[in-house]
Amino acid sequence: MTNPITRFAPSPTGHLHIGGARTALFCAAYAHGHAGRFVLRIEDTDQKRSSEAAARGILEDLAWLGITWDDGPAFDSCGGDSRSVGPYYQSERLSFYNEAFQKLLDAGLAYPCFETTEELAEMRQSAEANKQTFIYRQRADYDHASALKRAESEEHVLRFKMPAQAVTVKDEILGEVVFPYEELDDLVIRKRDGFPTYHFAVVVDDQAMGVTHVIRGQEHLNNTPRHVALMGALGYPVPVFAHLPLIFNPDGSKMSKRDKDKAVRAAVKAAGDVTAQDAGVDEGVFAKWQKDKTVQLPQDKLVPLAERLNVELPEIEVEDFRRSGYLPEAVVNYIALLGWNPGEKVEGGKDLERFDRAYLDSKFDFGRVGKAASKFDREKLRAFNFDLIKSMEPGAFAKIWRAWAERYDKALVQRLSAEDMHMLAPAVQPRAATLSESRQPIAYLFVDAGTIEYDEKAVAKFMHKGEPAGADVLREFAPRLAEVEPFTPEAIEARLADYCEHEGLKMGSLAQPIRIALTGAAVSPPLGVTLASLGKEESLRRIERCLAALTV
Ligand code: GLU
Numbered sequence: 001m002t003n004p005i006t007r008f009a010p011s012p013t014g015h016l017h018i019g020g021a022r023t024a025l026f027c028a029a030y031a032h033g034h035a036g037r038f039v040l041r042i043e044d045t046d047q048k049r050s051s052e053a054a055a056r057g058i059l060e061d062l063a064w065l066g067i068t069w070d071d072g073p074a075f076d077s078c079g080g081d082s083r084s085v086g087p088y089y090q091s092e093r094l095s096f097y098n099e100a101f102q103k104l105l106d107a108g109l110a111y112p113c114f115e116t117t118e119e120l121a122e123m124r125q126s127a128e129a130n131k132q133t134f135i136y137r138q139r140a141d142y143d144h145a146s147a148l149k150r151a152e153s154e155e156h157v158l159r160f161k162m163p164a165q166a167v168t169v170k171d172e173i174l175g176e177v178v179f180p181y182e183e184l185d186d187l188v189i190r191k192r193d194g195f196p197t198y199h200f201a202v203v204v205d206d207q208a209m210g211v212t213h214v215i216r217g218q219e220h221l222n223n224t225p226r227h228v229a230l231m232g233a234l235g236y237p238v239p240v241f242a243h244l245p246l247i248f249n250p251d252g253s254k255m256s257k258r259d260k261d262k263a264v265r266a267a268v269k270a271a272g273d274v275t276a277q278d279a280g281v282d283e284g285v286f287a288k289w290q291k292d293k294t295v296q297l298p299q300d301k302l303v304p305l306a307e308r309l310n311v312e313l314p315e316i317e318v319e320d321f322r323r324s325g326y327l328p329e330a331v332v333n334y335i336a337l338l339g340w341n342p343g344e345k346v347e348g349g350k351d352l353e354r355f356d357r358a359y360l361d362s363k364f365d366f367g368r369v370g371k372a373a374s375k376f377d378r379e380k381l382r383a384f385n386f387d388l389i390k391s392m393e394p395g396a397f398a399k400i401w402r403a404w405a406e407r408y409d410k411a412l413v414q415r416l417s418a419e420d421m422h423m424l425a426p427a428v429q430p431r432a433a434t435l436s437e438s439r440q441p442i443a444y445l446f447v448d449a450g451t452i453e454y455d456e457k458a459v460a461k462f463m464h465k466g467e468p469a470g471a472d473v474l475r476e477f478a479p480r481l482a483e484v485e486p487f488t489p490e491a492i493e494a495r496l497a498d499y500c501e502h503e504g505l506k507m508g509s510l511a512q513p514i515r516i517a518l519t520g521a522a523v524s525p526p527l528g529v530t531l532a533s534l535g536k537e538e539s540l541r542r543i544e545r546c547l548a549a550l551t552v
Contacts, residue, residue, distance in 0.1 A: 325435025
């Protein structure tokens with residue numbers, strides 16, 4: 001076998017869907033596990049819906065996941081054109097398509113058509129009225145020469161004359177799938193704007209880029225016979241096909257970005273008083289969105305509105321998982337199990353599920369890819385992420401945590417220095433399944449001292465009881481705390497230990513009152529870290545306030 005060339009070919013019309021990331025991952029794994037190359041191509045022939053910003057976002061998400069490509073747009077250390085098969089944006093490849101159009105036109109296998117949208121709609125309606133599916137075919141009286149003449153001055157599309165025979169698609173996962181001619185229309189291959197359709201561009205580019213293995217989602221299976229027919233007409237070899245199973249929500253519905261819009265829509269309805277201004281959009285846009293379920297709010301409006309309404313958005317796109325604070329290694333490990341498994345057991349007979357990229361590359365093959373749709377199990381992904389966060393070396397975790405906060409939680413970065421985050425890492429890591437949960441174990445840092453409410457039970461147990469009472473211990477100790485310099489966890493812990501030893505106190509009888517004063521409750525990260533992260537002044541202020549509150 002020659003070294004395989006796989007490709008991932010996203011359309012830059014929005015963020016990278018998690019299913020797209022899985023496709024890209026398997027394409028990369030197959031290529032890299034078989035000494036091949038992985039190509040990334042941006043399919044931006046739909047000029048209205050494509051944007052450069054979306055294309056960049058996709059490259060960035062792939063790079064973040066560590067799914068690197070060999071040939072394709074240059075980004076970080078990825079991409080480049082060492083085989084000279086670029087450019088990798090379809091909008092820059094029109095000359096390739098034009099050459100292929102000409103080839104088909106010359107052979108009489110492509111032909112211009114002039115029907116308007118209305119005429120096509122009528123044709124469809126009359127077919128449906130006769131209980132038939134509308135299949136466009138070249139008319140029996142079609143005159144090629146005069147159509148070509150007419151095409152010189154009139155807007156038109158080009159259609160492909162589908163050969164009158166069934167097409168068999170050989171698929172590595174699904175086996176042989178036969179598509180009868182009756183289901184295959186003379187599809188449009190060039191649009192009125194002169195751009196190729198997806199079907200045409202994909203066939204021309206896969207050939208020009210030397211793609212040997214087309215690995216993509218099952219939603220494309222119905223496109224494949226059209227591609228195979230086009231390949232035949234153009235004299236191209238047919239690549240190996242592998243259509244990956246779909247990914248569903250746990251309830252069996254399609255995992256679609258509409259799910260996010262749906263969640264916000266429900267919350268807006270429940271709240272009853274949300275205005276266009278709250279949503280950050282024009283009255284007209286808001287009214288239209290409220291009326292029409294097929295209209296979606298733009299993502300940059302949806303996320304702040306969801307935050308405002310306290311709705312958790314389901315994660316669908318890679319960007320959503322990033323925002324929630326999943327680590328790329330956990331995401332990649334989890335999505336590798338969507339429709340595939342390595343078929344190995346670990347001790348105790350359980351399936352081996354935790355592995356890294358090198359393992360995936362070495363094991364991935366089509367034989368173990370399932371046919372049936374797989375369900376996206378967020379709890380499992382959370383467990384992967386939790387274990388990964390917990391196992392990290394604190395310095396490494398702190399860096400990732402900070403990079404995440406710089407993007408998604410600016411207030412956290414403003415509140416905590418890089419050193420603070422390093423210091424807090426061991427307290428956060430065992431308590432946060434995702435980075436967006438990292439504030440919970442250190443919530444005391446984000447409350448205003450004036451609003452702390454003291455847990456009554458804790459106060460009764462640790463402040464009022466004992467001989468001497470906790471509140472008195474705290475009052476005596478406060479001036480000693482003021483002397484600690486530098487105010488680091490180690491110096492603080494040492495002073496606490498000294499003090500307890502000197503006064504003949506158990507550590508708990510000093511530690512718990514301090515915790516209550518600082519956080520309102522008797523649970524917090526290690527005391528040295530809790531105090532140091534608040535700083536000396538703030539710690540003393542909180543102790544003073546607490547003592548005053550307790551003596552009223
Ligand atoms: N641009 C297509 C998409 O984003 C690619 C499909 C294919 O892999 O052929 O769905």
